[in-house]
Amino acid sequence: MKTVYYTAVLLLFFGSPIYAQNKILIDPKPSSIFIEQSENKQILNFDFLISNQSKDTLTLQRLKISIFDNQNHLVHTRFLDNNGTAPSILLVPTRTWNGQENHLVFNPFSEFDNSFPLNKLEFEWTFSDAKENEMIVKTTILPEKYQQKTNYQFPLKGRVLVYDAHDYNSHHRRFDYNFEPIKMLELKSNFMRYAYDFVLLDTSNNQFKNKGENNSDYFGFERSVYAVADGKIIYSVANHKDDKTFDIPKLKENPLELYGNCVAIQHNDGSVSIYGHLKENSLKYKKGDLVKSGQEIGQIGVSGSSFFPHLHFEIRTDLSNTAEGLPSYFSNIDLVIGNKSQKLKSGLAETGNVIQAK
The missing domain is CATH 2.60.40.1470 (ApaG domain)
Known part of the structure; x- marks a missing residue:
């Protein structure tokens, strides 16, 4: 050869x-x-x-x-x-x-x-x-x-399953923006490269009651979502139905259509935090408003491209279709293992972990 x-x-x-x-x-x-x-x-x-x-x-x-x-x-x-x-x-x-x-x-x-x-x-x-x-x-x-410049508080309170983060097997990690149907929408980067899907749990680590057939069966549905840091709201849409649908062609003009009802907050270091799949008409602020870390900004819903009630969260460079994702660490989360918990010193939430947000 x-x-x-x-x-x-x-x-x-x-x-x-x-x-x-x-x-x-x-x-x-x-x-x-x-x-x-x-x-x-x-x-x-x-x-x-x-x-x-x-x-x-x-x-x-x-x-x-x-x-x-x-x-x-x-x-x-x-x-x-x-x-x-x-x-x-x-x-x-x-x-x-x-x-x-x-x-x-x-x-x-x-x-x-x-x-x-x-x-x-x-x-x-x-x-x-x-x-x-x-x-x-x-x-x-x-x-x-990576050196994070802003201190992030976790966007939820209580016990949370990191349903999907950004490891090698995660769907966020494996967003192929070179795939022709995605290229046709002029999406040119992986803005969700470091994104998370967070699911609230009860004290027995269940995601829902009954069979989980209704939105209200999920313990996270309608639960509060909080700003991770001080900043200015640069995007706020609240009129999508909680029906798990989104308009694919609109992604060409606005990639955030993927997340249905959504809030984007620009922080002092220029980074942007995204909170997606929020409940219809639950948003507390509008574009241009200033918010503080820990303030409630909306509630968990099932709008946009969402299989069930959860919070999609990510940090990115901007709102354009060439935005790139950025890592994020949280200062107030513990790792729960059985009936014990320990401080996550790194602040990195990983796929499959059960964490407690203070």
């Missing part, structure tokens, strides 16, 4: 990518790649937009990551390949690029122990063409630890 080497080296300087490329262009997204810190691990949440610049059909055969410390010493490595009866490379769902085609690939190496210094990440991609020629492309990334 012939082997042809290509190099694609990407460094992040002031948010501007610098890369060299031949047949395959690999562009990490977003431009700023952050390291999130939980109690016992580091989390990397980013994607690769991979473009086949040639007319050949190319298939991803192997992906390897090497991690280096600040002295360029190798400290950790992992890989996915095509070895065995159930090859690990199959965990990457899109592996074939036709000529002049591009796809978004979600970074499968997303969680690491706290002991690893993530100073430099080197990804090595091995592609093959129809003639079994191999092409190896290397992409180097220098991530940065």
Whole structure:
């Protein structure tokens, strides 16, 4: 088998990518790649937009990551390949690029122990063409630890299930804005990259009573939602029915249509908090109003693209269809395990956790 080497080296300087490329262009997204810190691990949440610049059909055969410390010493490595009866490379769902085609690939190496210094990440991609020629492309990334500038209070009170956060399996994390139907709506980034779905529970950790067939069966329905920090309301819509529907074509003009009744608050650092799927006519403030941290802004509903009553919450850069998501940590949550609870020092809520918000 012939082997042809290509190099694609990407460094992040002031948010501007610098890369060299031949047949395959690999562009990490977003431009700023952050390291999130939980109690016992580091989390990397980013994607690769991979473009086949040639007319050949190319298939991803192997992906390897090497991690280096600040002295360029190798400290950790992992890989996915095509070895065995159930090859690990199959965990990457899109592996074939036709000529002049591009796809978004979600970074499968997303969680690491706290002991690893993530100073430099080197990804090595091995592609093959129809003639079994191999092409190896290397992409180097220098991530940065995320520093939150604003103190966020949790937007709910009581016992809460983190129904879906932004880990590798989360639907927020796997929003493919390169998918053609989404591109047609001119959505060009993952504004929900670090989003959450929060569900209020009773003291036995149940989400609903009876069979959960009615909105009122859910313990969270009509419960209060609070501003996570001081700010100014820059978006407020309250007239959507609590009927789990939304107008898809309107997303082209307003991506927040996805969330039905919704409030957006811009904070002093420029970040924007989003509170979605609120109850019809429950909003307490209008666009232009100033709010304080902990003030009630509305109630949980089931408006917009919502399967059942819950709060969709996210922090993002702005309200445009090119907005990017931002991480968020909360200063007042405990992790509940059985009949015990412990302070979440990191403040990071993770998928599947039961937390108590004070």
